[in-house]
Amino acid sequence: MVIKKLTLRNFRNYEEETFAFSEGLNVLTGKNAQGKTNCAEAVFYLCTGTPLRIRSERQLIRRGAPSAYLLGEADTRFGAVTLEAEIYENKRELRVNGSKVARVVDFVGNMNSVFFSPGELRLVQDGPDERRRFLNLSISQTSRAYCSALQRFQKILDQRNNLLKGKDVPLIMETLPVWDEQFSLYAARIVYFRREFLRRLSPLAADAHAYLTDGGEALTLAQEGEYPDDEGGIREKLLHELRRAYERDVRLGFTTVGPHRDDIKICIDGADARGYASQGQARTAALALKLAEVEIFKELSQEAPVLILDDVMSELDLARRKKLVGRVQGVQCILTCTHLERVLYGRESNRMKIREGKLIP
Numbered sequence: 001m002v003i004k005k006l007t008l009r010n011f012r013n014y015e016e017e018t019f020a021f022s023e024g025l026n027v028l029t030g031k032n033a034q035g036k037t038n039c040a041e042a043v044f045y046l047c048t049g050t051p052l053r054i055r056s057e058r059q060l061i062r063r064g065a066p067s068a069y070l071l072g073e074a075d076t077r078f079g080a081v082t083l084e085a086e087i088y089e090n091k092r093e094l095r096v097n098g099s100k101v102a103r104v105v106d107f108v109g110n111m112n113s114v115f116f117s118p119g120e121l122r123l124v125q126d127g128p129d130e131r132r133r134f135l136n137l138s139i140s141q142t143s144r145a146y147c148s149a150l151q152r153f154q155k156i157l158d159q160r161n162n163l164l165k166g167k168d169v170p171l172i173m174e175t176l177p178v179w180d181e182q183f184s185l186y187a188a189r190i191v192y193f194r195r196e197f198l199r200r201l202s203p204l205a206a207d208a209h210a211y212l213t214d215g216g217e218a219l220t221l222a223q224e225g226e227y228p229d230d231e232g233g234i235r236e237k238l239l240h241e242l243r244r245a246y247e248r249d250v251r252l253g254f255t256t257v258g259p260h261r262d263d264i265k266i267c268i269d270g271a272d273a274r275g276y277a278s279q280g281q282a283r284t285a286a287l288a289l290k291l292a293e294v295e296i297f298k299e300l301s302q303e304a305p306v307l308i309l310d311d312v313m314s315e316l317d318l319a320r321r322k323k324l325v326g327r328v329q330g331v332q333c334i335l336t337c338t339h340l341e342r343v344l345y346g347r348e349s350n351r352m353k354i355r356e357g358k359l360i361p
């Protein structure tokens with residue numbers, strides 16, 4: 001797919017601006033704090049229905065404005081698609097091709113993006129949160145079933161945690177099994193989908209990693225934790241583990257079992273990368289994961305996503321920069337940087353310069 005146009009109104013530091021993107025490489029330059037990441041975030045938001053790093057969408061609204069508005073127009077294999085989001089203090093309205101959609105699942109996945117920023121370079125070394133987020137965002141964009149299971153799971157998890165914070169222990173003990181019927185249903189689906197996704201992603205990541213290291217090291221990915229093969233079996237196992245954890249959950253006041261606690265196991269040459277990888281190795285592995293994400297999107301949705309490279313060039317050494325640029329030919333890229341990188345010299349690109357939330361003509 002190709003995003004052609006993006007209009008922002010009262011979004012972050014943009015009052016009103018329209019970006020025209022081309023196929024291939026789009027380069028956004030500008031000094032710090034001018035609005036490069038904000039533009040990248042807007043594209044990301046239209047693809048995922050989620051802000052980049054924050055939970056409260058309120059921060060997306062330009063300070064002092066009542067609401068923010070985003071409009072994206074893309075060409076996809078299903079034809080032209082228009083996505084709109086109007087974000088208010090306490091609610092939002094999402095539209096696809098002019099029609100309001102009630103559920104996020106109907107919005108997400110119309111446009112696909114792979115987002116890469118210095119934060120993602122820490123995917124390997126940081127805590128499991130980042131890796132779960134990676135899986136959730138990635139799988140949600142390619143599977144409505146996953147996206148919908150995840151939404152429901154989050155709701156039930158919040159409610160279950162609220163229950164666990166209560167004081168009436170006998171009542172809690174009585175109520176938990178009722179919650180866990182639903183909890184385990186969606187949890188099992190999430191575990192199942194993640195495993196299938198990782199099974200497909202793993203060889204792609206190994207391939208990208210071999211490319212980045214000239215075949216020097218082998219990368220493997222797997223889901224942590226042993227689960228039965230089928231969804232029903234996974235659910236049984238989760239139910240059993242949930243029951244065993246009742247007392248602990250009540251004592252701690254939150255749910256200690258479930259896919260919100262799972263992690264991905266990333267190994268380089270058989271050794272767990274989370275603990276042992278050097279900074280450089282961890283970055284290369286993270287980059288491989290992201291390049292693999294581009295490939296799996298191509299496989300699963302039969303078209304390339306838009307690849308957003310936010311400020312990553314300066315974080316990578318020259319060899320990796322060259323490899324990255326070489327690998328993403330044929331994929332629409334939105335790349336932000338403070339100055340035009342040497343590796344981009346001579347490459348045809350659509351260049352835009354941003355200052356204080358405005359495109360400079």
Ligand SMILES: Nc1ncnc2c1ncn2[C@@H]1O[C@H](COP(=O)(O)OP(=O)(O)O)[C@@H](O)[C@H]1O
Pocket residue numbers: 011012013030031032033034035036037038039058059060061062063
């Ligand atoms: N809701 C908002 N309203 C107004 N300005 C905002 C809002 N959110 C962020 N900003 C401003 O946007 C700027 C950062 O933009 P960003 O896109 O991150 O910069 P960069 O070009 O370095 O990537 C900061 O000056 C910040 O104050």
Ligand SMILES: [Mg+2]
Pocket residue numbers: 036037038310311
């Ligand atoms: Mg930035």
